[in-house]
Amino acid sequence: MNIIELFEELKIDKNKILSYSSDDIIRVEKQVNVEKRINPDIDSNVANNLILALKEYRKELYFIVSSRILYSLFSKTNYSRHHFSPLQDYDVEKIQSFIIQFLNDDLVLFFDQNLSQNKYDFINDIFDFKDCFPEDALFQLNKKLSGKLDAILANLNQNSPNAEVIPYVGYRSFYVLLSYFSSIEMDSKMRSLVNIVSERYNANKQSDFYTTCISSMSGYVAYDPNLTAILVGNREAVYSNSIDRGASSSSGGMSGKSIFFIILAVIKILLLFSKCSSH
Template identity: 80%
Template sequence: MNIIELFEELKIDKNNILLASPEDIIRIEKQINVEKRINPDIDVNVANNLILALKDYRQELYFIASNRILYTLFSKKNYSRHHFPPLQREYDAEKIQSFINQFLNDDLVLYFDQNLSQNKFDMINDIFDFKNCFPEDALFQLNKKLNIKLDSVLVNLSQNNSENNSAISYVEYRSFYVLLSYFSSIEMDDKIRSLVNIVSERYNANKLSDFYTTCISSMQGYVAFDPGLTSILVRNREAAVSNSIERSSSGSSSGMSGKSIFFIVIAVLKVLFLFAKCSSH
């Protein structure tokens, strides 16, 4: 249990956080002491941290308690939007980051790990509107684990064994590439270029492959550090979609236009050129 879960358990009125008097704090402390006797799951440190937050970090606590995305994340409860006041557009991200680091970092890291292990990248994407509120170390660890998953994709696809594809099924998820976009860099771009080369080559060899068609379409979700790479991903997806439409409309597996084939090949050549250019620096 963390301080937000305890806050929820005690049913403290979030609207009173900023206005709580010393007497209100004492009343909440007494309430916590009663709850501790009833509920053994309430940790003494968590209880003390909630009191500390109510005393010294009211603005930060209120921001999280009144923010649907962050409150849902840390309370593990899902309330409708009507349960919350209008979104607070202006806030001190560094103070929120420090607050989360002090009181909620373990829960944030656990949330990342659980969703990564289940390939639920969209669950992480959903909270990244407030990425600037998350501690740098938690984001660093997430980036590191995402790179491991991307490396695993490259290793498995390099072996050209379709039986390995089930172990990297997430390579077909657009949400995976959207999440990678939050950590785009020269190094990440290089890995995506390598992936583009492999996938494009396999796709050109077998344009009937649903697996590689889906990969090409999903990779367009990555917004690269290099705008040129982003353009390549967009054009590759357009070509793959066009090819699928032509194949469906013609009812023939050979229903490929010269124009569509041209786009895919040029994209691969441009990727190789960019990769060579990057390596020369």
């Protein structure tokens, strides 16, 4: 449990914390002591840190609990937008320091859990506040994402690549997340991936796997705008080819409507034949 989860557990009114008096904080301390006797999950350090935040970091705490994205992240709740008011301007460095002091472990755990489960969209959802996150946590996330890209390259370079090992190669959300860390080095790895996937696709344009890969890779916004243009162009080419393929198969075979009318005609012929036989 972290201080925001405890804040949620105690049902503290976030709209009042900026005007808290010493008596209000004492009241919260008493409430915490009661809850600690009831709930063994409440750690003394977390309880003390919440009181410290209420005393000395009230503005930073207020910002976290007033942000739907950050509050949902750290409290592990999912309140609707109507539960929150529009955010005011904030000091990025102070919010970073606050997260480092009280919430860094929870942030890193959130990154690690979602990376391991390939839930990149969950991480993307909180990156509106990327500038508030500690640099070290982002550095570690960048390294792990780069490692996942290396794993894709290593797998596809094999004679018989195993797509089950790297399912995220076809997830657009993975490449969108990579975009937050675009660099010359990341672009270089993406170019290698483009070359491999494009070559495999050109060898078999019927491949759903490589079609999906190329389409998803366009989610990466590169450090080099030329690479971004290539990724988007590849997606458009694949999309155009898919349409042409669909049109070709439609003209080359029977449509569902044609089959329906043929079946209907056969039924009518059989009915007519049956009537003739009865006479």
